[in-house]
Amino acid sequence: MIMRYIPILLTLALCAAVTAVPALAQPRIEFKARSYDFGTVPPNSKLVHHFVFTNMGNEPLIIDSKVRTTCGCTAAVISATAIPASATGVVSVTMTAGITTMKMAKSSIVSSNDPNNPDVTLDTIANVRNVWSFSPQSDFAMGEVPFDSEKSMQLTMKNIDNEPFRIVGFKVNHPDLVSVKIGDPTPEGIPIAVTVKANKTKQLLSDTLELKTDHPMQSYYQADITANIVGYVKFVPTRIFFGGVAAGDMASREVSISLNKPGSEGELEIGEIASDTLAVTGKIMGKTQEGGVRVSLTVAAPETTGYRSGTIQIKTNCPEEPVATIPYSLIVKASSN
Numbered sequence: 001m002i003m004r005y006i007p008i009l010l011t012l013a014l015c016a017a018v019t020a021v022p023a024l025a026q027p028r029i030e031f032k033a034r035s036y037d038f039g040t041v042p043p044n045s046k047l048v049h050h051f052v053f054t055n056m057g058n059e060p061l062i063i064d065s066k067v068r069t070t071c072g073c074t075a076a077v078i079s080a081t082a083i084p085a086s087a088t089g090v091v092s093v094t095m096t097a098g099i100t101t102m103k104m105a106k107s108s109i110v111s112s113n114d115p116n117n118p119d120v121t122l123d124t125i126a127n128v129r130n131v132w133s134f135s136p137q138s139d140f141a142m143g144e145v146p147f148d149s150e151k152s153m154q155l156t157m158k159n160i161d162n163e164p165f166r167i168v169g170f171k172v173n174h175p176d177l178v179s180v181k182i183g184d185p186t187p188e189g190i191p192i193a194v195t196v197k198a199n200k201t202k203q204l205l206s207d208t209l210e211l212k213t214d215h216p217m218q219s220y221y222q223a224d225i226t227a228n229i230v231g232y233v234k235f236v237p238t239r240i241f242f243g244g245v246a247a248g249d250m251a252s253r254e255v256s257i258s259l260n261k262p263g264s265e266g267e268l269e270i271g272e273i274a275s276d277t278l279a280v281t282g283k284i285m286g287k288t289q290e291g292g293v294r295v296s297l298t299v300a301a302p303e304t305t306g307y308r309s310g311t312i313q314i315k316t317n318c319p320e321e322p323v324a325t326i327p328y329s330l331i332v333k334a335s336s337n
Contacts, residue, residue: 026058026059026114026115026116027057027058027059027060027113027114028056028057028061028117029053029054029055029061029110029112029114029117029120031052031053031122032051032052032053032054034051034120035122035123035124036049036123036125037125037126038124038125038127040127040129041127041129042131042217043100043128044098045096045097045126045128046096046097047094047095047097047126048092048094049092050091050093051090051091051092051093051122052090053083053089053090053091054086054087054088054089055086056086057085057114058085060082060083060085061084061085061112061113061114062082062113063080063081063083063089063110063111063112063113064112065081067091067108067109067110067111068109068111069106069107070106070107070108070109073095073096073104074094074095074096074106074107076093076094076122079091093108093124095124097128098128100128101128102128103125103126103127104124104126104128106124106125107121107122107123107124108121130160130218131160131161132158132159132221133157133160134155134156134157134158135156135188136155138155138223139224139225140153140194140209140223140225140226141224141226142196142205143228144230144234144260145196145228146198146229146230146231146232146260146261147198147229147231147232147320148198148199148200149198150195150198151195151196151227152193153194154191155192156186156188156189156190157192158188158189159189159215164185166190166214167182167211168212168214169211170209170210170211170212171210172208172209172225173207174205177196178194178195178196178197179194179195179197180192180193180194180209181193192209192211194209196227198227199229202229202230202231204226204227204229205225205229206225206226207225207226209223209224210222211223231260231321231324232259232260232321232324233257233258233259233268233314233321233324234257234258234292235255235256235257235324235326236256238326239327239328240253240255240326240327240328240329241329242299242329242330243330243331244331245301245330245331245333246301246334247302247304247335248300248301248303248335249300249301250298250300250301251301252296252297252298253296254295254297255294255326256288256292257270257293257316258288258291258293259292259318268292268293268317268318270282270284270314270315270316271314271316271317272314272315273295273297273312273313273315275299275310275312275328276313277308277309277310278299278300278301278310279299279300280299280328281297281298282296282314283295297312299328299330301330301332302332304332305334306332307329307331308329308330308332309328309330310329311325311326311327311328312325312327312328
């Protein structure tokens, strides 16, 4: 009878011995939540959410400082790279909404020394929605504006949900060249008029109209303002790129030149052609259908390679602009000889 109980006693002793072996020491990462929905947001929003996690293991949790993201519009930063047992940490994820109305779903991947869960994916979601509609356009593309003249353009801004709103402020970067007038609200929206007043400096004007509204969801909007301020003498194209030219070689490009002043009388006449940096010559090729002058401009590439740029000066019979200028550029390549 005693021998019959020996196997049973041995089995119980082995089970007790196994139970007494302590659990393997290791870290364990556990997040309160692995996804977050920002809901409906306006374009260009900067969205931030803090994902909280705890080291539920009994060894320090080591996290890779470089959190991987699936998009350049998303960035993630951890509060610490070493988290003791039972301590908490935070992964702060920033997602930037674009200008396009769309559903955004981005991921951030957190890597650690947790042997059972080395990579944890955190998901952030946002529904980008623009609350504004515009008629007939959303930006102010003025085109060409001659010296000492002005050009205006108007658009109407409306809430797509037909909710009432007010424009409580606006700003432009070049108030000396750009003026803005906000009209009274109408059933079609709020009219916004922009006027560009050209001075006597040729330039590609690029500005931004920043609008501040009282709308709770999207209190800010910006519209682009562009204009090409041109002289009384007009060039087509407005600048010349001669391309890649071997050192010591010649390259030619044709431009058309015409008067750009309303009410101007007589035909445009072209005189001496020169450059501020390189040797340039010109040859009149005839007339355009609009009455302008076709000119072939030829540049001689210097012996030193590299990028070159400058302006070409052309004398004219226009009393308001006796010397007209056009910018040019070329890339001087090594000679094949």
